Amino acid sequence: MALLALVFLYPLALVVQQSFQPDTGGTSVQPYADVLASPAFREALWTTVWLAVAATVGCLVLGFVLALIIAFVPFPGSKAVARFIDVFLSFPSFLITLALLFVYGTVGMANGAWTDVTGAAEGPFQFLTTPWGVLLAEITYFTPFVMRPLLAAFSQLDTGQLEAASSLGARAPRIVRRVILPEALPALAAGGSLVLVLCLNEFGIVLFTGAKGVTTLPTLVYGKAILESDYPGACVVAVVNVLISVGLYGLYRVVSRRAGA
Amino acid sequence: MSTTSSGIRFDSVTVAYDGNVVLDALDLTVGPGEVMALLGPSGSGKTTALRAVAGFVRPASGRVFLGDRDVTDLPPHRRGIGMVVQQYALFPHMRVEDNVAFGLKARKVAKAEIRTRVLEALEMTGMGAYARRHPRELSGGQQQRVAIARALAIRPDVLLLDEPLSALDAQLRSGMLAELARLHRELPDVSILYVTHDQVEALTLADRIAVMDRAKLRACGTPRELYRAPADAFTASFVGGANLLPVTVGDRGVSFGDAEIEVDTGGVARGASATLCVRPHLVGLGDGPNRLTGTVGEIQWRGATHRLYVDVAGHRVMADLRELKAPPAHGESVSLHFAPEDAVLLPAGVGGG
Amino acid sequence: MWTVFFLLFVPLFALPLLVVLGASFATHWSSVLPSGFTTGHYEAATRGEALQALTTSLVTAVSASLVALAAGTWAALAAAALGKRYRKVLDALFVLPVAVPSVVVGLATLVAFSQPPMLLNGTRWIVIIAHAVLVTAFAYQSVSAAITRLDPAYAQAAASLGASPAYVLWRVRLPLLLPSLTAAAGLCFALSMGELSATMMLYPPDWTPLPVLIYAATDRGALFTGSALAVVLMAATLLVLLAVSRIRTRASYR
Numbered sequence: 100m101a102l103l104a105l106v107f108l109y110p111l112a113l114v115v116q117q118s119f120q121p122d123t124g125g126t127s128v129q130p131y132a133d134v135l136a137s138p139a140f141r142e143a144l145w146t147t148v149w150l151a152v153a154a155t156v157g158c159l160v161l162g163f164v165l166a167l168i169i170a171f172v173p174f175p176g177s178k179a180v181a182r183f184i185d186v187f188l189s190f191p192s193f194l195i196t197l198a199l200l201f202v203y204g205t206v207g208m209a210n211g212a213w214t215d216v217t218g219a220a221e222g223p224f225q226f227l228t229t230p231w232g233v234l235l236a237e238i239t240y241f242t243p244f245v246m247r248p249l250l251a252a253f254s255q256l257d258t259g260q261l262e263a264a265s266s267l268g269a270r271a272p273r274i275v276r277r278v279i280l281p282e283a284l285p286a287l288a289a290g291g292s293l294v295l296v297l298c299l300n301e302f303g304i305v306l307f308t309g310a311k312g313v314t315t316l317p318t319l320v321y322g323k324a325i326l327e328s329d330y331p332g333a334c335v336v337a338v339v340n341v342l343i344s345v346g347l348y349g350l351y352r353v354v355s356r357r358a359g360a
Numbered sequence: 361m362s363t364t365s366s367g368i369r370f371d372s373v374t375v376a377y378d379g380n381v382v383l384d385a386l387d388l389t390v391g392p393g394e395v396m397a398l399l400g401p402s403g404s405g406k407t408t409a410l411r412a413v414a415g416f417v418r419p420a421s422g423r424v425f426l427g428d429r430d431v432t433d434l435p436p437h438r439r440g441i442g443m444v445v446q447q448y449a450l451f452p453h454m455r456v457e458d459n460v461a462f463g464l465k466a467r468k469v470a471k472a473e474i475r476t477r478v479l480e481a482l483e484m485t486g487m488g489a490y491a492r493r494h495p496r497e498l499s500g501g502q503q504q505r506v507a508i509a510r511a512l513a514i515r516p517d518v519l520l521l522d523e524p525l526s527a528l529d530a531q532l533r534s535g536m537l538a539e540l541a542r543l544h545r546e547l548p549d550v551s552i553l554y555v556t557h558d559q560v561e562a563l564t565l566a567d568r569i570a571v572m573d574r575a576k577l578r579a580c581g582t583p584r585e586l587y588r589a590p591a592d593a594f595t596a597s598f599v600g601g602a603n604l605l606p607v608t609v610g611d612r613g614v615s616f617g618d619a620e621i622e623v624d625t626g627g628v629a630r631g632a633s634a635t636l637c638v639r640p641h642l643v644g645l646g647d648g649p650n651r652l653t654g655t656v657g658e659i660q661w662r663g664a665t666h667r668l669y670v671d672v673a674g675h676r677v678m679a680d681l682r683e684l685k686a687p688p689a690h691g692e693s694v695s696l697h698f699a700p701e702d703a704v705l706l707p708a709g710v711g712g713g
Numbered sequence: 714m715w716t717v718f719f720l721l722f723v724p725l726f727a728l729p730l731l732v733v734l735g736a737s738f739a740t741h742w743s744s745v746l747p748s749g750f751t752t753g754h755y756e757a758a759t760r761g762e763a764l765q766a767l768t769t770s771l772v773t774a775v776s777a778s779l780v781a782l783a784a785g786t787w788a789a790l791a792a793a794a795l796g797k798r799y800r801k802v803l804d805a806l807f808v809l810p811v812a813v814p815s816v817v818v819g820l821a822t823l824v825a826f827s828q829p830p831m832l833l834n835g836t837r838w839i840v841i842i843a844h845a846v847l848v849t850a851f852a853y854q855s856v857s858a859a860i861t862r863l864d865p866a867y868a869q870a871a872a873s874l875g876a877s878p879a880y881v882l883w884r885v886r887l888p889l890l891l892p893s894l895t896a897a898a899g900l901c902f903a904l905s906m907g908e909l910s911a912t913m914m915l916y917p918p919d920w921t922p923l924p925v926l927i928y929a930a931t932d933r934g935a936l937f938t939g940s941a942l943a944v945v946l947m948a949a950t951l952l953v954l955l956a957v958s959r960i961r962t963r964a965s966y967r
Binding site: 186189190191192193194195197198199200201202239296299300302303306307316317318320321324325330333334337340341344345347348349352 | 729730732733735736808809811812813814815816817820821823824899900903904906907908909910913914924927928931936939940943946947950951954
Binding site: 439452463 | 878
């Protein structure tokens with residue numbers, strides 16, 4: 100207990116403390132005023148939030164469809180697919196971005212195919228260094244985080260219930276909407292809020308896209324601390340980021356506990 | 361471990377969970393070498409009583425004694441008791457012999473001694489050939505024998521059995537029942553507290569039965585006493601089936617509907633209401649003393665016997681009869697009778713339990 | 714239905730991994746398939762700086778996992794023994810590192826250990842500490858989930874046989890928890906191997922884990938070398954996970 104307090108809480112407290120201490124010395128809210136007023140911070144905050152929300156929505160839709168298929172359409176390899184998802188989760192996030200560079204990057208596969216076929220000098224896929232590239236990578240990487248709780252929820256769903264529904268003449272879309280969706284709702288909520296938090300905190304993906312125009316709160320922390328050596332500023336951003344994500348994580352815990360009940 | 365005298369004594373033991381009293385001032389003594397069955401429906405507090413002896417629940421008040429030792433404040437591992445639970449709880453990661461040796465190793469008994477005592481305990485339960493197996497390779501009955509061997513290996517003065525047979529099927533259960541009776545004959549000094557909801561197990565094994573209901577001790581006595589002369593309606597219906605008839609006490613007997621029944625009123629005041637308890641297998645068909653007439657409401661053939669449900673004066677009377685050559689038809693009017701000495705008058709009203 | 718599935722699944726999930734694998738053997742990739750087959754990147758990726766990064770990553774991940782596993786297990790056991798209220802506090806405390814961005818954990822560690830009384834900045838210990846803090850939360854969560862699933866009857870049977878609480882813990886509860894413990898260790902290891910964000914804030918020049926090296930390679934445009942390094946990272950992670958799951962099946966079938 101004391102150990103944890105030492106290595107985790109103590110540093111966090113120091114971060115909060117330092118966020119109130121500008122380089123000029125003394126204690127003030129000056130760093131907050133400076134940072135909160137800066138356009139870079141506001142832009143990063145906005146980018147972070149909309150990226151996270153959009154990625155979460157994307158993950159939920161994609162994850163729901165994929166989990167639905169894995170769980171309810173009989174297929175010999177579905178176990179292997181579920182296994183693969185577990186393995187996928189154990190890889191670091193930046194691998195995805197690295198791969199996307201090859202697939203959609205300026206000299207990558209998709210553009211290469213396009214230039215081969217059309218003979219154009221440049222491919223049409225130039226979005227990778229924009230926020231859209233980050234979004235695509237985040238959706239790709241975080242969808243399994245939605246699928247896992249969903250698969251668990253689906254496996255508990257009584258197949259007898261589905262058979263009863265279909266024997267009563269309900270069509271597949273109706274079954275999905277009326278029977279499966281209500282059951283999956285808690286898992287969706289839990290997975291969704293987890294992904295939201297993780298997206299807010301994601302660092303590797305943003306860093307790897309080389310999207311210089313895309314700055315999120317975590318990269319701002321990194322930039323301020325390491326590149327600019329502006330520790331108070333970094334601490335301020337960190338505190339803001341922590342507040343947002345801890346608040347959301349609390350929500351996730353509440354939601355997932357309700358889902359478990 | 362106590363060397364003076366074994367046995368268990370509950371001294372006004374009360375247990376409460378979150379203000380909910382689950383065991384209410386239990387006073388009970390299990391003598392050295394005695395088998396005491398705690399019999400009752402689920403939620404009656406019988407398992408709580410056993411866990412209070414084992415040390416897994418702390419009484420809110422009262423003391424628990426093992427022999428003349430007050431163990432109320434001792435942690436479970438210093439009480440020196442053997443315990444067998446319903447789900448066996450054999451350690452899945454150990455072989456049978458290591459399971460049995462567990463208690464001895466925990467007590468740092470010498471190695472050679474452990475070996476002989478493990479063998480002895482396994483032989484006693486007939487599991488000597490399975491020492492090298494893992495628990496999951498054994499059947500339910502075999503696992504239960506290992507669990508008993510494990511509890512006996514530490515040579516406890518007191519053995520606690522918590523519904524030990526309820527996870528077994530009917531056939532295995534009667535075999536294990538005989539086995540337990542044999543073990544008790546071989547270990548005459550061990551006091552056994554046997555928790556069960558099955559009256560057959562209690563009647564077969566126990567020297568005395570303590571009947572529990574709703575956190576309270578209802579009755580305590582030998583199986584014969586409880587069966588022949590139950591103290592109240594709950595005991596009567598829980599220990600063996602019983603007809604419980606609401607009667608009014610008269611001069612020389614009681615009246616039930618129109619019928620006058622001759623029975624020992626045993627000092628119950630005249631005019632009082634009471635409950636008459638008659639065991640179904642003591643009820644006969646046809647004319648005889650204490651005749652009751654009614655119509656057959658239902659008839660069940662049970663192989664060796666027929667059970668008749670006869671509606672008499674608005675009450676259903678059960679009768680277990682030797683297989684009938686010509687059983688009465690549904691709705692037929694029949695007479696039933698029983699001997700005066702086979703009926704017991706209970707002062708409480710019907711359904712007191 | 715399955716065509717829909719594969720249309721979504723393969724490009725999104727399988728393709729990235731295959732692409733990285735393919736790129737690691739290539740020198741050019743300007744059309745549909747990579748060209749210029751070579752194993753040169755691997756030669757580069759298995760010696761010198763890269764090899765050192767791999768061992769750095771492995772050492773960091775192993776030590777961080779072990780520390781996290783010990784701390785997480787101990788805390789989970791303590792939480793199980795404590796009352797409900799304390800357990801909630803402990804639960805909340807141990808999930809904080811999950812919710813707090815790892816960049817911030819890195820920053821916090823940097824701030825805390827760059828000043829007296831503990832001057833660890835610029836040493837390898839600061840990286841290991843940050844990793845341990847990050848993964849302890851996961852270890853705690855999976856171990857405490859396993860403890861609540863463990864049937865108390867085993868511990869009670871052991872106690873009734875005369876085993877002291879310490880003996881019960883060592884001979885009964887920990888062996889029964891072993892499968893979950895190894896699973897938690899594998900999880901911690903994988904997380905630590907791939908951890909980039911906190912490491913970026915902290916790593917000293919002489920202690921460069923693989924992810925940082927991969928980033929450095931891609932940042933200067935050496936994508937193919939980066940891929941080879943990434944494949945090495947994935948392979949190392951998978952090998953260790955495989956070994957751990959072998960131990961786990963052995964433990965659960967014992």
